[in-house]
Amino acid sequence: MNNWIEALIVLVVLTNLRLLGTSRLIACIRIVAFQGILLGVLPLLFHANDLTLRVMLQAAASTFTKGVVFPWLLSRAVREADVRRELEPIIGYTSSLLIGCVLLGTALYVGWRLPLPGTASTPFMVPAALFTMMVGLFTIVARRKALTQVLGYLAMENGIYTFGLAFAEKEPLLVEMGILLDVFVAVFVMGITIYHINREFDHIDTDQLSSLKD
Amino acid sequence: MISIIHILFAVLLAPLALGVINRTKAIFAGRRGQPLLQLYWDLFKLLRKGAVYSRTTTWVFSAGPLVSLAAVLTSLLVVPFGGVRALLAFPGDLLLLAYLLGLMRFFTVIAALDTGSSFEGMGASREVTFSALAEPALLLGLAAMGRRAGSLSLSGMYSGMMPSDLVHHGGPVLILVAAAFLVVFLAENARIPIDDPDTHLELTMIHEVMALDHGGPDFAFIQYAAALKMWVLGALLIGILVPMHTGLPPLDVVAALIGMFLLAAATGVIESTMARLRILRVPQLLVAASVLSMLALVLVLD
Numbered sequence A: 001m002n003n004w005i006e007a008l009i010v011l012v013v014l015t016n017l018r019l020l021g022t023s024r025l026i027a028c029i030r031i032v033a034f035q036g037i038l039l040g041v042l043p044l045l046f047h048a049n050d051l052t053l054r055v056m057l058q059a060a061a062s063t064f065t066k067g068v069v070f071p072w073l074l075s076r077a078v079r080e081a082d083v084r085r086e087l088e089p090i091i092g093y094t095s096s097l098l099i100g101c102v103l104l105g106t107a108l109y110v111g112w113r114l115p116l117p118g119t120a121s122t123p124f125m126v127p128a129a130l131f132t133m134m135v136g137l138f139t140i141v142a143r144r145k146a147l148t149q150v151l152g153y154l155a156m157e158n159g160i161y162t163f164g165l166a167f168a169e170k171e172p173l174l175v176e177m178g179i180l181l182d183v184f185v186a187v188f189v190m191g192i193t194i195y196h197i198n199r200e201f202d203h204i205d206t207d208q209l210s211s212l213k214d
Numbered sequence B: 001m002i003s004i005i006h007i008l009f010a011v012l013l014a015p016l017a018l019g020v021i022n023r024t025k026a027i028f029a030g031r032r033g034q035p036l037l038q039l040y041w042d043l044f045k046l047l048r049k050g051a052v053y054s055r056t057t058t059w060v061f062s063a064g065p066l067v068s069l070a071a072v073l074t075s076l077l078v079v080p081f082g083g084v085r086a087l088l089a090f091p092g093d094l095l096l097l098a099y100l101l102g103l104m105r106f107f108t109v110i111a112a113l114d115t116g117s118s119f120e121g122m123g124a125s126r127e128v129t130f131s132a133l134a135e136p137a138l139l140l141g142l143a144a145m146g147r148r149a150g151s152l153s154l155s156g157m158y159s160g161m162m163p164s165d166l167v168h169h170g171g172p173v174l175i176l177v178a179a180a181f182l183v184v185f186l187a188e189n190a191r192i193p194i195d196d197p198d199t200h201l202e203l204t205m206i207h208e209v210m211a212l213d214h215g216g217p218d219f220a221f222i223q224y225a226a227a228l229k230m231w232v233l234g235a236l237l238i239g240i241l242v243p244m245h246t247g248l249p250p251l252d253v254v255a256a257l258i259g260m261f262l263l264a265a266a267t268g269v270i271e272s273t274m275a276r277l278r279i280l281r282v283p284q285l286l287v288a289a290s291v292l293s294m295l296a297l298v299l300v301l302d
Helices: A002-021 A025-046 A053-081 A093-113 A125-142 A146-167 A172-201 B002-029 B038-048 B059-078 B093-114 B118-149 B154-158 B171-188 B217-241 B249-273 B282-301
Strands: none
Touching: A002 A025, A002 A093, A002 A125, A002 A146, A002 B171, A002 B282, A025 A053, A025 A146, A053 A146, A053 A172, A093 A125, A093 B282, A125 A146, A146 A172, B002 B038, B002 B059, B002 B217, B002 B249, B038 B217, B059 B093, B059 B217, B093 B118, B093 B154, B093 B217, B118 B154, B118 B171, B118 B282, B154 B217, B171 B217, B171 B249, B171 B282, B217 B249
16 A cells, blocks of 8 residues: 555656646646645545545545535636636746756655654655645745645645645644635635626736735 | 676667657657667668868867767676666666766767857756756666665676565655656657657757767767667666566566667657756756655665
């Protein structure tokens, strides 16, 4: 089972890097959705030997929300706002990838030295969680479009979820349900906000919002 | 003994691999295509011709093709082929390989600059930019392989690998390195997502443009060296993807040869199904390959 967990974690790291390197919004949404599905499946692998109905239901709920509902909400926002690409990001895509490399190094350095209670099942869980959070934060800072920032927020939530999964395997799923609800409401509200920002100003560029003066 | 045979195979069959790529592309395009052995005929024809040297060029121009061919022939000595050990194996030979390829590139580039043609200068500039980005991907990937096998020589890191390693423990590492090497393979051999080997428009091509002023035997050396370089980098890739250690060395060589021609066919498929990237997008692909290699290295570091 450990091989599969390791492979999934590597895939999660790769989705993060892909998120940093792509400009198409639809592709970004799919990447974050894929990441959500990967992380939704992860608890099933942890409990492969003692699968209970509760774990399965929670995994299903998490996978469904992150893999189906969020992408659907965000794709609708993209369609209504009629934006295809994130043009002129604050930090370019190639430099974003390189910064992603540095972040990965930082995450590993911190992750391996962080004294945590309990044992993670693979040594990469905590670094991968930290890396996902950092990439989420970086996406929020380095991109202009409100939609990409929402995606960064989702990636950050994915990171927090992985972090919870890393060292306490059973109870945090309860906490996760709480977070999931919050995030769901947040994405819902953000989707509506993006729609309204776009209708008022004909764009979803958050940089220009701060320079509005009447 | 068997190590010498695989070098002979490389020397004899490298142009055939290019023929396989061209045949695959022809099949995809619905053409009959050139003969599989076309490159051999081209090479013989060029070798019988005389070379013309411009009066503005110096000895550097005529040294370029010779040094390139010599460097790539030397690099064959340290590259293991599939499961077969290389003729020379010593700790650190991966750096020798990287720098022999670097030497080859350096002489191609200064020979191109020596002509004083602005087109060749442009090609040289692009070649250097892209290979500077491809080199970290190659070296970090080799470092990951070395760390994984606990050996600093290419033969050491490729020996003892089994096909089942790809799905068992450490499989992600090998797959990441293989993906990075594939990008390096395509970039260094001027294949389609990076460069179009068929184009003869100076504004878009990278590698071909640097050979515009070479003729006769010099051009034959350049083409043959390019074919050998593809064989060398291909051997690094199939060493990961087709690692056969049956105990019978001849069988391993045959498996690796089959792997090499499958790789050539796969390259043909990639070239037929993809468009060349815009030149501005190429660095992004190469940086992504380096990132994959770095991730692989990080995974084996713990």
